[in-house]
Amino acid sequence: MTTDPTDTTDLAVLLRSLRVWDPEITELPVFDPATAPADPLALFTAWFADAVTAGQPEPHTMSLATSDASGLPDVRTVMLHGADREGWAFATHASSAKGRQLTARPYAALGFYWPVLGRQVRVRGPVTAAPATESAADLHARSTGALAAALTGHQSEVLPSYDDLEHASRAAWERARREPDAPVPTWTLYRVRPDAVEFFQGDGERRHVRVRYRRGEGGAGWVRELLWP
Numbered sequence: 001m002t003t004d005p006t007d008t009t010d011l012a013v014l015l016r017s018l019r020v021w022d023p024e025i026t027e028l029p030v031f032d033p034a035t036a037p038a039d040p041l042a043l044f045t046a047w048f049a050d051a052v053t054a055g056q057p058e059p060h061t062m063s064l065a066t067s068d069a070s071g072l073p074d075v076r077t078v079m080l081h082g083a084d085r086e087g088w089a090f091a092t093h094a095s096s097a098k099g100r101q102l103t104a105r106p107y108a109a110l111g112f113y114w115p116v117l118g119r120q121v122r123v124r125g126p127v128t129a130a131p132a133t134e135s136a137a138d139l140h141a142r143s144t145g146a147l148a149a150a151l152t153g154h155q156s157e158v159l160p161s162y163d164d165l166e167h168a169s170r171a172a173w174e175r176a177r178r179e180p181d182a183p184v185p186t187w188t189l190y191r192v193r194p195d196a197v198e199f200f201q202g203d204g205e206r207r208h209v210r211v212r213y214r215r216g217e218g219g220a221g222w223v224r225e226l227l228w229p
């Protein structure tokens with residue numbers, strides 16, 4: 001089907017034709033909240049593995065929401081580098097827009113959506129930057145392309161022309177191939193240490209199950225509670 005992207009009527013028709021949690025398209029799992037483990041990390045790990053097994057494309061991508069210096073929100077997609085007792089990790093340039101926002105307001109929210117299972121996970125909490133040696137080790141364990149992208153630099157700055165990017169990227173790829181340990185001082189591994197983690201299981205009859213974990217008083221243990229959908 002071809003659509004004229006400038007025709008807003010077509011967009012309205014398209015939107016009306018689309019469904020979520022359609023039992024004829026997606027067989028959604030049943031999530032019994034009574035089976036939820038005591039720790040959100042265990043449930044995240046299990047749901048992540050389920051998403052991979054179910055063939056969810058790029059389940060390791062997530063929305064990262066930050067606030068700017070005025071408190072206004074911003075959001076973009078980044079890759080999950082890990083999740084453990086220390087938090088949910090991602091990496092970026094400290095000099096990027098999000099990096100500067102995190103320096104000013106070290107607090108973030110993450111959002112995962114795995115439509116093949118009708119599942120969403122939300123994580124909120126304070127953000128810390130890993131030491132430079134750890135950030136470098138994380139980058140150098142990744143692909144040549146990841147290093148080349150990091151070496152290209154200037155993230156979030158205005159790009160005068162696409163030629164400038166081609167030139168910088170070509171030089172960055174050459175250096176990444178020649179020098180796999182090339183330093184990228186601004187590249188930083190960040191961790192979101194969750195105050196709250198919410199798991200959402202979509203349901204065809206809209207009786208979605210929402211389970212929120214929040215840290216108990218003094219940070220001891222997790223309180224689990226159901227939320228109205």
Ligand SMILES: Cc1cc2nc3c(=O)[nH]c(=O)nc-3n(C[C@H](O)[C@H](O)[C@H](O)COP(=O)(O)O)c2cc1C
Nearest residue numbers: 061076077078079091092093096097098099155156
């Ligand atoms: C699938 C996907 C994965 C991405 N992963 C990262 C990432 O891990 N780190 C990163 O800095 N940017 C990543 N980006 C680019 C960001 O979405 C964003 O464009 C860039 O980081 C600049 O954001 P900022 O101007 O808000 O700082 C990714 C984009 C997509 C679409």
